[in-house]
Amino acid sequence: MPEHLLSPGHTACAGCGQALAARLVIDTAGPNTIIVNNTGCLEVFTTAYPESAWEVPFIHSLFENAGAVASGVESALRQTGRLDQIRVIAQAGDGGTADIGLQALSGMWERGHDILSICYDNEAYMNTGIQRSGLTPTFTSTTTSPAGKASAGNPRPKKNVMEIALAHGIPYVASASAGFPMDLQKKVKKALAIRGPKYLHIHVPCPLGWRHEPADTYRVARLAVETGLFPMVEFEGGQQTGSYTLSAPKPVAEYLKLQGRFRHLFKPGAEAALQEIQAIADRNIARYGLAKPA
Amino acid sequence: MSININSRPGSARNNRTGSWRVDRRPKFLRQNCIACRLCLLICPEGIITGKAKNSFETDYVYCKGCGLCAAVCPKKDIEMIPEDTETEG
């Protein structure tokens, strides 16, 4: 058996947060896993024909249908009585999860398929070159929401996909981060031990799109969590049962200043925008009870 | 003659991404390593191997030189050095 179930030789950018998270996911899930992947960076950099980096069965169909394709794979396994031995994971990025792929995911969750759906959230449509998505945070500069003389970047808040998942009443919903690899592995293992639909939202920095050094991926991911901008929480049976608490949340500027996509927020006149982002972090901390001691 | 449009597992290993490195590569000093395995977990290529203290190494055939291993090592036991320096193994 190979060392890793996602082999080297893939063409992810140096320092790619999604590559490291995807490898941790499949290594934890093990060889008896079928991966269904929407179009996006992960699929493109791992399956350039005739090469594939996947050591497990893998299928890519379209941009928005992993939820439905995975439902079909799961149904086939159910029909042949193999669902106990083989896990199905449906993976997608921003678009394939929160935007174009939301319908198929919603249908999959509503029907109760035994599938772990994972979002690799790098906060923009990265594969097509850094365009704004429903998961792009407020005041982020992307190519379709650029900061300029008349704009401070994306004006809209991040869509809360975890809440959407929870609204479907599925047994397990959690967020994780490329900056917390062991926590990520624990959550994958926990999720796969639960039968029914599960959702894991993983924050993954993109050095190219976020405009930071490749060597900063880990640090940037951790800061997103430590500021409260990316809350790491767990919901079981609809109730919040876990969270990464912050005894001393870091100010958002410490996270933002490492990334070129927020460079415009450090120019004179952008103070109000920075304050708004700090308010978002503060609201997250309050909402998910992240300030409480562990 | 029909083409197989499905790809074989792990065939990406044919693609030696080590050629991407331009200016730096990691050097494992193997002096203060505590075998925390963070470098092994964090490498996006998954090419760092090792078990006991001071036994970790990377695979320069695939290493892209991103520098994450050096950045995360809590003991600063990995250094990014110029690419054309001689290193062991």
Add this chain to the structure above:
Amino acid sequence: MKDFIEGSDAVARAVALCRPGVISAYPITPQTHIVEFLASMVADGKLKSQFINVESEHSAASLVLGASAAGERVFSASSSQGLILMSEVLFNIAGMRMPVVLACVNRALSAPINIWNDQQDSMAVRDSGWIQLYAETGQECGDLIFQAYRLAESPEVRVPVMVCLDGYLLSHGLEVVDVPEAAEVDKFLPPYRPAEKLDPAAPMTFGPLAGPDYYLEIRHDLHAAMRGALKLIPSIAADFSRQFGRNSGGLIEGYRLEDAELAIVAAGSVCGTIKEAIDALRQEGVKAGLLRLITYRPFPEEAVSAALAGVGRVAVLDKAISLGATGPIYADLATALVHGKNQARVNGYIAGLGGRDITIETIREIFTRLSGEEVSAGFVGLKG
């Protein structure tokens, strides 16, 4: 066993006899009866398939793609807007060489919205890489399903197959249909055993990114497989005929074509009306004939050209139109006759869109126009 049933029922019973492992369902008039009949069979334990109610046709097609990739025989059905919504997935299924069988209950396309029959929906996806078979009768609705699975799953084909049946006219029309026994179907259709599937025992990557160095050959491969099906389709139909004792399917059917001077080319249930009109015209001394297209994709140029060899004037009756140009069958047929060096003059007629009735009088009018000086064509039956 003979029963007096609608075409949708014939399709559903045939599908059940093929025992697909996974069926996806999303309703759209006039296809819905098919999935309702199947749901009923599953609910009564008569059909042991996974029956999944999806949330749109795009997902209906995507779900059967996934199940097919995982090694199961699958089925779904759609019409009109649903077919167009899933069209992205249809191209994908063909490109991934999944042997999916889909029933398309032919219905007009929006806008304006119209739930009645024409063939614009399946014609709109004629480029997708799916084999397309058109049923004339309720009997053929069921019979083509058996042949479709056998064709799609043949190792030298591995191309998805769309069985097209006219909405309302066939789907809801009641006919005496002979539904075969399970044992007979099992003799005709072996179980589905793909060479590769999603399975941890033999992991493969499906649906890769193929760049300019690879895509052309891969596309050619699909095209070649479809062209190869031109040989397999008649032999499957012949096998069917031998085993079940009736003719269904195949590439084309000629009706009183051998000495015809005027011929109509058409597909689907309208051919029944055309045959009746021809019989009446023959009584009057008109040498009229019909070329019924059963297989539309791949297009059987040689068979068509040969069948029309002696015919001087040919009218194509399209129940669809490539807006701004001609009817789709007309375009393919005219090309086939040019390459076949036929001497016929070919006219194209558009009729029956949005469920406008095509009567014996309509057919008579076409034959009359064909025998006159009119060179090309246009819409038949426009009011005012």
